Amino acid sequence: MNSQALPSRGSTLELFGEIESELQQVEEAIEASLATQDGLVGEVSTYLLRAGGKRIRPALLLLASRFPGRRLGDLIPVAVAVELIHMATLVHDDVVDDSQLRRGRPTVNVRWSNPVSVLTGDYLFARAFSLLAQTGDNRVVRIMADVVFEMSRGELMQIATAFDTGQTEADYFERIARKTGYLIAESCRLGALVAGASPEQVQALYEYGLAVGISFQIADDLLDFTGAAERVGKPVGGDLKQGILTLPVLHALAHSGRAAELHRVIAARSIDDEALARVRTILEEAGSLQYARSRAEEYLARAYAQLEKVPELASRHTLKRIAEFVVNRQF
Template identity: 65%
Template structure:
């Protein structure tokens, strides 16, 4: 698989052009799901909708369901539910991280307060599971409840690992699988399940989704160093400043000739812009950024190989394009 970007300004909706009409229906269904007469909840819902998003997870539900003869009506509620769960986790994450920006817009907790954020996230979770229950398929409810459990465990593991210079690469990959990988993988699996795919086909799209999810998070962690606030939509190097040590740092802590200096900086628990620049120099010199890029490519290549197990899936070209977008994205 090529490591070169498909296009410098490629956007998610370009990747999803094959299902653009379906995504418009999903967007309308999300708006309908969030429609309410409760004034405050309506205001918060409008705020979340205006924040937008790439809608990668509901798109994956649709793409993974495109076996011959399957109609959108069989998967649209699941696609909406997956996106609402994603939205709920972001609202809660912003409270945990004391974040004030998300996708370039003020977070719910910044506009209102933490109480409103927590209750909004709870509402979104409840709404999503109502939609899943309405499918009449208990398996999809159980699988998504397991994903929410894993995501919660991943967030708790991340909090416990703040500024921990002894965490391992294995710890990191377990954490990002819980925080990001499982939901993306499950979006793919649920699409295939709702399409009536065989268990072998379901397993193949799940493995694809996990590879995409892991690569997506590694790329996101790299964007924390190389993106800019205008395009990333949140303060850059924010993770490092609050003590979240991602793959490049973990690599450098083991392999950099300046690992003792790096440990010293992290141990201060007071990482400002000057410290960030010094850390970036250490990581670059140690080849840690390139190492993270290589690991992201490895997971994407594994994801694309998994698609060989679903030869009848009509959207395989779009899924391969999405894989290229994830590993090369710049926002």
């Protein structure tokens, strides 16, 4: 699988070069928004900030806004809010998934406790929506409220379908659109919207972001089978062990000559490292890993096509390179 991967071009720092100073303003604004004299809240917030993150969503928002006449001051608070919402979902996800590591560091629920994690996520959500409300633009509040609603639905779908071998690919794509795709899509929409782009331009950038988000999630799901824990920053194979059936598994269930064996492994609901190795072999033999990669690249092509609809956007070339980066860096 790795031998067929396209090379990643550059790094996030290089790709974000044209908005480096703007991202620095976003970073400073994130720190300012979380600054507090409250002991525990400040301690956890500092811990999350030091964990870093590539700030892909605020970067996409800023890049999608690069139309003539945009006002950066209108965009920074929205970019900060998008990142805080992303951080909140990660903190909550780690509780739901009982995750031990995030970006190579102990999760908040491990470092402190589940109650602290839940309340920290709530705090981040509240802070984000406070910033959105301060813009005076009800459109951005409504859009992000809808995103949180859909992400919650995606998480509930994932819980409800744990270890369910009756899922379809359509179910999978609906779930990952809600869990991952919509936040990236709406980050791009918000950038164009706040910048005053036309409805057609706004829609094209939304569709670009949705395609990138879906492609990214497929790639991330592949990495759960093909990556190394040191590189991923969390244990590999964790999705299947939790009963989360991703695209490679669903493909093998439908097409592998060893589908019955795979079904039994999943139905046992207790997947150890030995069983995980068997599953990996089944996926390789069925071509399921390559199939999933081809679907990721299909969505990547859709993202590229949307960018052709916004010739006025100064950052089209960068957005194309970022789309390739966020997908291919995963393999």
